[in-house]
Amino acid sequence: MNKRVDIQDLGLKDYKETWDFQEELFQRTVDLKIQNRRGNEQRETPNHLLFVEHPHVYTLGKSGDFENLLVTEDELAKKGAKFYKINRGGDITYHGPGQIVGYPILDLDNFFTDIHKYLRLLEEMVILTLAEYGLKAERSKGETGVWLDVGTPFARKICAMGVRASRWVTMHGFALNINTNLGYFDLMIPCGIKDKAVTALNVELGKEEVNIDEVKEKLLKHFEVLFEAEVIKQKTEA
Incomplete structure (x- = not known):
């Protein structure tokens, strides 16, 4: 079993370009598994983990409801945002500058073949990272992702998740709000969950800006331990 994970930080990159790159890495791994069989x-x-920030974009999962987008695509275009219906689980979400998006393209045969465990470990990676900033983040029953003040009227989501897996190869992943412009979330019902707020790390810490690279390093540290992986940073980009 190969537990090495190649890490690439793509910087600020168009959503569709990144999706195509993900699909390419994903398909290579699936094809190799078929050949091996x-x-x-x-x-x-191979295993990959991509870090990226996207220009403003809304994505709707395969089981999502288009009505959770509260404006037309023309109105989105006026705000400089794009929209895509994609092949991950989950409903609608937003990606934009100041948000860490992580796309693990892992062959779970190299780790464990359990999608629920996979999602719980991704959540735990974020929970442990936020704990280093003094925040008590947690899961919300029946709602994938990471939340603050669960079970109170002040419950708010700080990290969304949606994945796809085929032949135990994963793609898509998580979106952690760091210095995100939360106003863009007003244009949708996040993840299709009504009456729940969204937050970002800088808001919770009362800071104008949090060092995103520092957060990525903490995420990687916890990822490496939780997945018993060996992370290898790549200098090349897509």
């Missing part, structure tokens, strides 16, 4: 030679399957 058919042949005698067993080659290692």
Whole structure:
């Protein structure tokens, strides 16, 4: 089992370009697994984790409700935002500058074959990271992602998650609000959940800006431990 995970930080990159790159990495791994199953030679399957920030964009999961987007696509265009219906689980979400988006393209055969465990470990990675900033983040029953003040009238979401998996290969992932312009969330019903607020790390800490690279390092540290992985940072970009 190959537990090495290649880390690429793509910087600020268009959503569709990044989605295409994800699909390319995903398909390579799936194809390799099919070849391994058919042949005698067993080659290692790779694992990737992409970090990226996207220009303003809204994405709707395959089971999502288009009515959770509260404005027309023309109105989005006027705000410099794009919209895509995509092949992950979950409902509608927003990506934009100041948000860490993480896309793990992992062959779970290298780790464990359990999607629920996979999601819980991604959540735990975020929970442990936020704890380093003095925040008590937690899960909300029946609602994937990471929240603050669960079970109170002040419950608010700080990290959204939605994944796809085929042949135990994952894609899509998580979006953690760091210095995100929360006004863009007003144009939708986040993840299709009404009457729940959204927040960002800088808001919770009362800071104008939080160092995003520092947060990424903390996420990677916890990812490495939780997945018992060896992270390898790549200098090349998509």
